[in-house]
Amino acid sequence: MTQRMQANEESIKQLRCKLEHLTNELSKTTEYIQLLEIQDEIKLKNDNIDVEPEHEIIELLQKQNTISHEIILVKKRIQKLSAKTILKIELLILPVVIILLFFVATNYVIQPSSEGDPSIKTRYTIENLQGSTTDDYKYWNVASNTPLVVNIINNADVSDQNIQAVKNAITSTETVSDGSSQANYFKGWQGAVQTIPDTKHYIPERFNIIQSSSSEGQIVITLSTIKDGNGYSGITKTIVDGNQILKAFITIYDADKLTNVQIESIVRHEFGHALGLPHTSNTSDLMYDSITTNHSYISVCDTKALQKLYNEVKPSEGFCNDE
Numbered sequence: 001m002t003q004r005m006q007a008n009e010e011s012i013k014q015l016r017c018k019l020e021h022l023t024n025e026l027s028k029t030t031e032y033i034q035l036l037e038i039q040d041e042i043k044l045k046n047d048n049i050d051v052e053p054e055h056e057i058i059e060l061l062q063k064q065n066t067i068s069h070e071i072i073l074v075k076k077r078i079q080k081l082s083a084k085t086i087l088k089i090e091l092l093i094l095p096v097v098i099i100l101l102f103f104v105a106t107n108y109v110i111q112p113s114s115e116g117d118p119s120i121k122t123r124y125t126i127e128n129l130q131g132s133t134t135d136d137y138k139y140w141n142v143a144s145n146t147p148l149v150v151n152i153i154n155n156a157d158v159s160d161q162n163i164q165a166v167k168n169a170i171t172s173t174e175t176v177s178d179g180s181s182q183a184n185y186f187k188g189w190q191g192a193v194q195t196i197p198d199t200k201h202y203i204p205e206r207f208n209i210i211q212s213s214s215s216e217g218q219i220v221i222t223l224s225t226i227k228d229g230n231g232y233s234g235i236t237k238t239i240v241d242g243n244q245i246l247k248a249f250i251t252i253y254d255a256d257k258l259t260n261v262q263i264e265s266i267v268r269h270e271f272g273h274a275l276g277l278p279h280t281s282n283t284s285d286l287m288y289d290s291i292t293t294n295h296s297y298i299s300v301c302d303t304k305a306l307q308k309l310y311n312e313v314k315p316s317e318g319f320c321n322d323e
């Protein structure tokens with residue numbers, strides 16, 4: 001082993017230590033945020049109005065973001081250094097490997113791919129300004145033709161194509177036919193919403209997408225490398241005042257491990273929540289709480305549910321069931 005390779009291995013070791021430290025730090029921060037959230041809930045239950053934890057939680061969320069970002073950087077450096085080391089070793093042992101592979105190849109059995117696409121679990125909560133959760137249906141109350149600002153925070157350092165998938169789920173006006181008679185599906189919410197006749201409250205149909213690391217924007221989509229402990233792929237947390245949605249936070253977990261199609265489907269589902277839609281009990285609809293990639297487009301009954309919502313008619317639990 002050359003001296004440089006040894007030096008590389010030494011740096012990799014150090015980086016791995018740092019990675020472990022950062023990962024610990026991240027889980028501690030996450031736990032602390034959860035603890036604060038639980039404490040808030042208890043305080044609210046005891047009618048303690050003197051609750052002002054928002055600030056601390058926001059700071060902690062920022063810390064969480066910073067650590068996640070650092071973790072990505074460290075992982076990248078490890079990858080880079082490992083690649084260098086491996087390349088050198090490979091050059092030394094490559095001829096041997098090739099000869100070995102030649103003999104071993106015939107014994108390989110190709111593993112069958114796992115059946116189907118595992119369904120994607122999502123979670124949805126609505127929180128009022130007092131921090132307590134409510135299950136009433138809510139809508140945006142913005143002036144006609146005012147675009148909603150949607151901020152994509154790319155903490156998972158995903159590719160431009162992945163970001164494009166996020167944008168497609170929001171702004172695409174493309175339709176998809178399922179082959180049957182008139183059923184058309186929409187790829188993006190902008191296309192879907194534009195087909196809805198005027199409603200009592202204006203349904204946002206224009207979206208101004210920005211990419212900023214701060215949490216500005218009315219809808220904030222965070223692409224995270226964090227794996228959710230409960231196996232959720234996406235959650236939407238909507239902050240409301242009365243019936244009015246003030247801000248929606250969408251988090252996509254494990255975003256660096258998802259395909260374009262998966263990201264697009266999850267964002268399409270979560271964005272439905274961000275616009276105010278609840279879950280449906282219809283398993284084959286986009287707004288069912290576990291989405292499968294087979295049913296991940298916006299249906300006409302999803303847009304009808306949205307139309308009801310913005311006319312102040314609460315869509316029934318089983319919306320999209322009767323079509």
Ligand SMILES: [Zn+2]
Nearest residue numbers: 122123124289
């Ligand atoms: Zn959901």
